[in-house]
Structure formats: C-alpha cells, structure tokens
Amino acid sequence: MTGEQRYISNELTHLVGGKLTSYKAQYKILIKILKEGYITYPPHEEKNRSIRLLFTHYKADFTKNELYVPSMVCFCDIPVCDLSIHIKKYSPFGLAFDKKFIASKGGGPVYYVPKTAAPAWPVGQDSVEDRGHVFDQKIKECYRLLDDLACAKNEWSDRAGSVQRFLGGSIFAYTKCFDHTLMDKHDDNYYFEREWRVLGNLKFSIKDVKRIIIPENYAVKFRKDFPDYCGQLIFSTSNPAAVGG
Numbered sequence: 001m002t003g004e005q006r007y008i009s010n011e012l013t014h015l016v017g018g019k020l021t022s023y024k025a026q027y028k029i030l031i032k033i034l035k036e037g038y039i040t041y042p043p044h045e046e047k048n049r050s051i052r053l054l055f056t057h058y059k060a061d062f063t064k065n066e067l068y069v070p071s072m073v074c075f076c077d078i079p080v081c082d083l084s085i086h087i088k089k090y091s092p093f094g095l096a097f098d099k100k101f102i103a104s105k106g107g108g109p110v111y112y113v114p115k116t117a118a119p120a121w122p123v124g125q126d127s128v129e130d131r132g133h134v135f136d137q138k139i140k141e142c143y144r145l146l147d148d149l150a151c152a153k154n155e156w157s158d159r160a161g162s163v164q165r166f167l168g169g170s171i172f173a174y175t176k177c178f179d180h181t182l183m184d185k186h187d188d189n190y191y192f193e194r195e196w197r198v199l200g201n202l203k204f205s206i207k208d209v210k211r212i213i214i215p216e217n218y219a220v221k222f223r224k225d226f227p228d229y230c231g232q233l234i235f236s237t238s239n240p241a242a243v244g245g
Contacts, residue, residue, distance in 0.1 A: 012075035094237035
C-alpha cells in the first residue's frame with residue numbers, strides 16, 4: 001500500500017475459519033493451509049481432484065447470488081489499517097498475498113450490482129423495475145437465446161456455446177448483487193469487502209505469503225511452528241494498525 005491513499009491495498013487478504021467457533025480450531029486451519037500450500041474452496045475436498053469451476057442453477061435468481069455458484073477462494077482488497085470490521089465479521093486469523101500474485105493465478109475483482117438501484121438503461125416504457133429485476137430477467141433471457149442457438153446444430157451452435165461459457169466463467173462468476181443501503185458493519189454489506197476471486201483452489205508457497213494475521217497471544221506459537229517465515233506478522237486486535245509483530 002502506498003502512503004498516498006488508504007482506499008485499496010497492494011495485498012489481498014484471506015481470512016480463515018470464519019465458521020469455526022474457537023481460536024484453536026481457526027489457528028489449526030491456518031497452519032494446515034500454510035503447510036500444504038493450498039487454499040481450497042468449500043467443501044474443502046481433495047485438492048488434486050477433477051473440479052467443476054462453475055455451477056449454474058437456471059431456476060434460481062441472479063439477485064440472490066444463487067444463479068451462478070463458482071467454486072472459488074475469496075480475498076478482500078482492504079488496507080491493513082482498515083481490516084478491523086472484516087476481522088470481526090469473519091476471523092482473526094488470515095494470510096495475505098501480493099495483488100500481482102493473485103492476478104497471475106487468474107484472480108480478479110468482483111463486479112457489484114446494487115440490486116435495488118434504478119436500471120442503468122431503458123428496459124421498457126413506464127417500467128418501474130429496479131436493477132435487480134432487470135438482471136434476473138435479462139440474464140435468463142440471454143441464456144435461453146444462447147441455449148436455443150447452441151442446440152440448433154448449425155454454424156451458430158459452437159459459437160453460442162463458447163459465448164455461454166465465457167459469460168458464465170469470466171463475467172457472471174465474478175458478479176455479485178448487494179444491498180447498497182446496508183450499514184458498513186452489516187454481514188451482507190459485501191461491497192465493503194472489495195472482493196477478489198480465484199476460481200478453483202489456490203496453490204502457493206510460503207514465500208508467496210506477504211503477511212500473516214493472528215491474535216497477539218498466538219505470536220510465540222506461530223514463530224515456533226514457522227521459524228522460516230520471513231513475511232510480515234500483524235496482530236488482529238480491534239485496531240490492527242495499532243499493534244504489529
């Protein structure tokens with residue numbers, strides 16, 4: 001992060017064990033990730049198995065983030081000085097990578113859609129639909145047209161299938177609807193996280209890790225577990241900028 005701004009960071013942070021109820025269990029997950037050199041997507045099955053990167057549920061609504069369900073690992077683009085809300089929401093244990101490293105693995109930022117905002121383009125005379133309804137309607141309409149072309153068995157079928165895969169894997173897998181009226185600390189205020197995604201599992205080496213985030217009382221144990229770690233270590237207090245290690 002440069003000294004001129006605190007809006008974004010040069011590092012992308014992944015917090016671990018957010019659904020676990022104890023620091024001990026969360027620390028165990030962090031150590032497992034660091035020793036194996038893999039961050040895996042839920043349900044965290046065998047890392048080398050054949051994977052399907054995107055599941056499409058055509059009857060689900062796009063605005064509920066259920067139409068496209070990518071197999072992914074997620075990161076937040078938040079400067080370390082401003083991580084406290086994210087840490088409280090998810091976990092006090094995490095690791096961070098250089099943004100260039102995540103980009104080299106195919107990662108990219110999420111495109112956020114404010115679902116209750118007004119449509120960004122005309123959708124019909126006297127229409128009162130919000131942007132979320134437009135996305136729900138038009139994306140399904142788009143895929144119905146592409147399906148018809150793909151099933152036509154003519155010169156358009158292969159091209160339609162290719163466009164369909166591109167839209168799903170490169171556009172909609174990186175798109176997320178949110179409610180822009182929520183408070184910063186609300187669990188569903190996704191926009192506040194400035195999320196980046198990598199489809200599939202992320203393989204890395206310990207030298208790729210730029211920063212480890214842990215509670216202060218785990219510092220001695222961590223240094224014993226990883227004596228060769230040379231990156232930064234910070235403590236996940238209520239104000240992560242206040243304490244370093």
